[in-house]
Amino acid sequence: MIEIRFHGRGGQGVVTAAQLLAEAAFFDGYYCQAFPFFGVERRGAPVMAFTRLDKEKILLRSQIYEPDYVVIIDASLLNTVNVLEGLKEDGAVIINTVKSKEELNLDCKNIYCIDATDIALKTLGVPIENTAMVGAFAGATKLVSLESVKKAILHRFPGKLGEKNVKAAELAYKTISGEE
Amino acid sequence: MKTIITRGTYAAAEAVRLADVDVVAAYPITPQTECVEKIAEFIANGELNAEYIKAESEHSAISAIIGSSATGARSFTATSSQGLALMHEILYIASGLRLPIVLVNVNRALSAPINIWCDHQDSISERDTGFIQLYVEDNQEILDTIIQAFKIAEDKDVLLPVMVNLDGFILSHTYEPVVLPDEEDVKEYLGVYEPPHYSLNPDKPVTVGPVGVPKYYMEIRKQLNDAINNSVKIIKKVNKEYKKLFGREYGDGLIECYNLDNADTVLVAMGSVCGTVKHVINNLKKEGKDVGLVKVRCYRPFPKKEIKKALKDAENIAVLDKNVCFGFDMGSLGLDINATIKDKKICNYIVGLGGRDIKIEHIKEIINHVEKSKENTTKWIGLNKY
Amino acid sequence: MKQPKYPREEYFGPGHRGCSGCGAAMVARMVLKVAGKDSIVVTPTGCLEVFSTPYPETAWRVPWIHVAFENAGAVASGIEAAIKALRRKRGMYKDRKINVIVIAGDGGTADIGFQSLSGAMERGHNILYIMYDNEAYMNTGVQRSSSTPLFASATTSPPGKYSKGEDRPKKDMPFIMAAHGIPYVATACISYPTDFMKKVKKALSIEGPKFIHVLQPCTVGWGFPANETIEIGRLAVETGVFPLFEIENGKLKITYKPPKRKPLKEYIKRQKRFRHLTDEDIEILQKYVDERCKMLGLD
Numbered sequence: 041m042i043e044i045r046f047h048g049r050g051g052q053g054v055v056t057a058a059q060l061l062a063e064a065a066f067f068d069g070y071y072c073q074a075f076p077f078f079g080v081e082r083r084g085a086p087v088m089a090f091t092r093l094d095k096e097k098i099l100l101r102s103q104i105y106e107p108d109y110v111v112i113i114d115a116s117l118l119n120t121v122n123v124l125e126g127l128k129e130d131g132a133v134i135i136n137t138v139k140s141k142e143e144l145n146l147d148c149k150n151i152y153c154i155d156a157t158d159i160a161l162k163t164l165g166v167p168i169e170n171t172a173m174v175g176a177f178a179g180a181t182k183l184v185s186l187e188s189v190k191k192a193i194l195h196r197f198p199g200k201l202g203e204k205n206v207k208a209a210e211l212a213y214k215t216i217s218g219e220e
Numbered sequence: 221m222k223t224i225i226t227r228g229t230y231a232a233a234e235a236v237r238l239a240d241v242d243v244v245a246a247y248p249i250t251p252q253t254e255c256v257e258k259i260a261e262f263i264a265n266g267e268l269n270a271e272y273i274k275a276e277s278e279h280s281a282i283s284a285i286i287g288s289s290a291t292g293a294r295s296f297t298a299t300s301s302q303g304l305a306l307m308h309e310i311l312y313i314a315s316g317l318r319l320p321i322v323l324v325n326v327n328r329a330l331s332a333p334i335n336i337w338c339d340h341q342d343s344i345s346e347r348d349t350g351f352i353q354l355y356v357e358d359n360q361e362i363l364d365t366i367i368q369a370f371k372i373a374e375d376k377d378v379l380l381p382v383m384v385n386l387d388g389f390i391l392s393h394t395y396e397p398v399v400l401p402d403e404e405d406v407k408e409y410l411g412v413y414e415p416p417h418y419s420l421n422p423d424k425p426v427t428v429g430p431v432g433v434p435k436y437y438m439e440i441r442k443q444l445n446d447a448i449n450n451s452v453k454i455i456k457k458v459n460k461e462y463k464k465l466f467g468r469e470y471g472d473g474l475i476e477c478y479n480l481d482n483a484d485t486v487l488v489a490m491g492s493v494c495g496t497v498k499h500v501i502n503n504l505k506k507e508g509k510d511v512g513l514v515k516v517r518c519y520r521p522f523p524k525k526e527i528k529k530a531l532k533d534a535e536n537i538a539v540l541d542k543n544v545c546f547g548f549d550m551g552s553l554g555l556d557i558n559a560t561i562k563d564k565k566i567c568n569y570i571v572g573l574g575g576r577d578i579k580i581e582h583i584k585e586i587i588n589h590v591e592k593s594k595e596n597t598t599k600w601i602g603l604n605k606y
Numbered sequence: 607m608k609q610p611k612y613p614r615e616e617y618f619g620p621g622h623r624g625c626s627g628c629g630a631a632m633v634a635r636m637v638l639k640v641a642g643k644d645s646i647v648v649t650p651t652g653c654l655e656v657f658s659t660p661y662p663e664t665a666w667r668v669p670w671i672h673v674a675f676e677n678a679g680a681v682a683s684g685i686e687a688a689i690k691a692l693r694r695k696r697g698m699y700k701d702r703k704i705n706v707i708v709i710a711g712d713g714g715t716a717d718i719g720f721q722s723l724s725g726a727m728e729r730g731h732n733i734l735y736i737m738y739d740n741e742a743y744m745n746t747g748v749q750r751s752s753s754t755p756l757f758a759s760a761t762t763s764p765p766g767k768y769s770k771g772e773d774r775p776k777k778d779m780p781f782i783m784a785a786h787g788i789p790y791v792a793t794a795c796i797s798y799p800t801d802f803m804k805k806v807k808k809a810l811s812i813e814g815p816k817f818i819h820v821l822q823p824c825t826v827g828w829g830f831p832a833n834e835t836i837e838i839g840r841l842a843v844e845t846g847v848f849p850l851f852e853i854e855n856g857k858l859k860i861t862y863k864p865p866k867r868k869p870l871k872e873y874i875k876r877q878k879r880f881r882h883l884t885d886e887d888i889e890i891l892q893k894y895v896d897e898r899c900k901m902l903g904l905d
């Protein structure tokens with residue numbers, strides 16, 4: 041089983057990101073589960089969401105305490121939330137930042153940096169980075185295919201909005217994986 | 221048939237759509253609300269042809285549903301927590317009038333302090349209202365159980381309201397694959413609703429809800445008690461039929477036994493925590509240790525016979541409760557298992573109140589504790605350490 | 607216009623968890639500025655209750671209680687009765703007036719709490735009941751209430767192929783309350799703070815049950831940017847959608863007459879909850895507003 045924890049702020053589509061990843065994984069033949077951290081917070085507050093993927097039916101219902109991956113949609117959280125808490129030793133972080141991994145200096149072996157805000161601004165015209173981060177996750181881990189990510193996005197956001205978000209995911213995927 | 225990825229509340233709404241319900245009355249309350257919002261959307265878009273009464277309270281929602289059900293319409297309502305508590309008075313009347321209503325309760329803690337997160341205190345507090353009570357483990361089971369609930373409730377040998385309980389947030393807000401049966405298949409399975417002979421109809425006038433004078437009251441209550449006891453057979457039958465038609469079953473419909481062979485230690489639980497328990501059991505099995513689970517799916521009627529049989533070889537019985545019987549220092553399922561099984565060690569664990577997350581380590585702690593325990597005790601699991 | 611002086615003290619503290627631009631927080635703040643320290647507040651379940659009291663924090667600097675959603679009128683009745691009893695039997699609060707104030711949402715007032723409110727008013731308890739009206743159940747995510755206006759979109763009255771949104775006009779709470787024969791009923795809007803606070807002050811000076819219906823635009827539920835709360839409220843009054851008046855001992859008095867009523871469209875077009883409406887739909891709504899303004903003698 042693979043466990044992913046998303047960090048962001050209320051209003052950034054954190055829960056949607058977790059759900060899109062689950063759906064993409066489902067298209068790739070995984071069992072999946074996505075759920076928010078059940079808090080009372082309103083707009084702007086730190087929020088978390090979780091995704092589980094497995095080749096077998098997922099039974100576990102607790103929150104995720106020892107993730108294989110942490111996806112950070114808002115780097116300003118580094119100062120306020122222990123985003124690396126419980127991350128497995130060989131786990132990885134995918135983070136939306138303009139900085140390099142050296143500059144970030146995180147206590148983690150595998151770090152993938154991506155300027156998702158820039159990608160979102162270029163493709164969507166607004167700084168909503170959740171779909172780019174799902175694309176980045178796919179590009180960094182290759183756990184789910186870009187095709188399935190696109191399919192999940194189009195399923196959730198039909199029409200123009202979906203197409204723009206597909207561009208965001210695609211650009212992020214290519215940027216992080218170096219593939220053309 | 222197709223698979224969608226959806227949250228528990230929407231799985232419930234899909235089931236209501238598939239069951240082609242005639243009247244819905246509801247009042248918003250977290251974490252149930254999304255279920256009736258989705259139903260409102262289905263109706264606004266013409267995907268469900270039903271009347272939706274936007275009641276001004278839960279007391280009125282269940283009252284309206286009693287009115288519609290008594291008039292011969294397939295009727296549905298959903299609620300949680302305070303809303304279910306506000307329905308309390310009327311729940312007894314739904315069963316007393318023998319109306320086949322389906323009520324979805326999205327389990328949430330009761331005030332005070334006010335808390336929107338999951339435990340079972342709300343539905344357990346309505347244990348003795350004469351409703352059949354079913355508890356589900358995942359979103360697929362939500363959908364299947366609601367469809368089954370109409371079949372059970374409307375069976376001429378039952379004619380009782382059914383409460384389908386699903387865990388707030390843990391299921392209601394979790395997104396996972398759910399297989400949607402075809403509309404036509406469900407229509408055929410449930411059939412066009414045929415109301416019981418005592419429905420309100422000017423062509424055949426009947427008096428519903430007369431005064432039950434002492435000479436008759438007790439017999440009428442006995443009939444209700446017999447009906448809910450006898451529903452055991454129907455619940456089992458429906459579970460079997462459903463498997464044949466739709467390919468899925470849940471134990472024998474009443475309980476599900478998981479890894480009981482060779483297990484000295486057996487946990488007994490209800491709702492979504494059964495998933496976490498199974499996860500732990502699978503991991504322990506890989507390490508060479510067998511622990512079992514009896515998942516109680518049907519809480520009322522209480523499947524005494526089946527549970528007794530399932531636990532006959534168990535040495536250490538650990539009962540998990542997401543509720544407390546204040547003043548008895550036990551949970552409700554713990555009490556029932558103690559009343560059902562004599563001469564065995566039974567420990568009771570109060571877990572997950574008000575949304576306290578139940579972790580893998582908690583389940584392991586319970587297994588360790590019950591195995592070491594010399595006598596029957598009650599323990600609260602996962603309390604903060606100050 | 608001369609600005610009356612109100613105390614500097616704040617009894618509704620900052621740092622609560624309301625959305626930015628939340629009008630409900632403004633209601634609480636303005637009420638307590640006038641009511642002051644000798645007040646006991648009852649709030650039923652709803653946005654205000656939830657965002658002001660996340661344990662172990664509270665925004666309330668006066669005694670405050672939440673019991674449930676449907677019973678604020680009855681809870682306040684009990685508080686008022688206790689004060690009377692304690693005064694009579696234990697000599698407490700001898701020469702002090704204690705204000706018993708309910709601050710409740712439209713759902714907690716006009717729907718689920720209606721019976722409890724009606725009882726409290728009819729029994730003549732000395733309480734001030736303030737209904738902060740954001741025209742839907744906001745705390746649970748914008749479901750319609752009986753106070754939701756005609757054609758507004760809410761999650762349980764969504765527009766769709768077979769629906770234009772809410773299919774019933776707004777329930778007329780002030781007149782229903784006036785029909786209870788209580789001494790003071792008023793409407794107010796947070797965009798007119800002086801008018802609102804004057805009404806609260808007047809209500810608190812009157813013995814017996816009082817009811818104030820205060821309109822409180824909600825950024826989330828109505829769909830407008832957080833910095834426009836006051837402006838939207840002003841438009842509600844200037845277009846005649848929400849007239850400001852008092853009913854004192856049965857006598858209706860308009861307390862603010864817009865110099866020239868603005869077209870309803872200016873109010874409607876600013877809010878996402880009305881965005882599905884056509885010009886013809888807005889015409890229908892305009893007619894409703896015109897009729898009501900005429901009935902009230904606003905034009």
Ligand SMILES: Cc1ncc(C[n+]2csc(CCOP(=O)(O)OP(=O)(O)O)c2C)c(N)n1
Pocket residue numbers: 247248249250278302303306630651652653654674675676710711712713714715740742743744745746751
């Ligand atoms: C008996 C009961 N039913 C439902 C609820 C859920 N609930 C809590 S607040 C609320 C809506 C509140 O609406 P309103 O009174 O208008 O206040 P607002 O949140 O809009 O400020 C609902 C439906 C509850 N707490 N208790």
Ligand code: SF4
Pocket residue numbers: 623624625627628629630631653654657740744745823824825826827
């Ligand atoms: S939802 Fe509306 S009423 Fe509730 S806190 Fe936000 S702005 Fe205020």
Ligand SMILES: [Mg+2]
Pocket residue numbers: 711712713738739740741742743744751
């Ligand atoms: Mg409201």
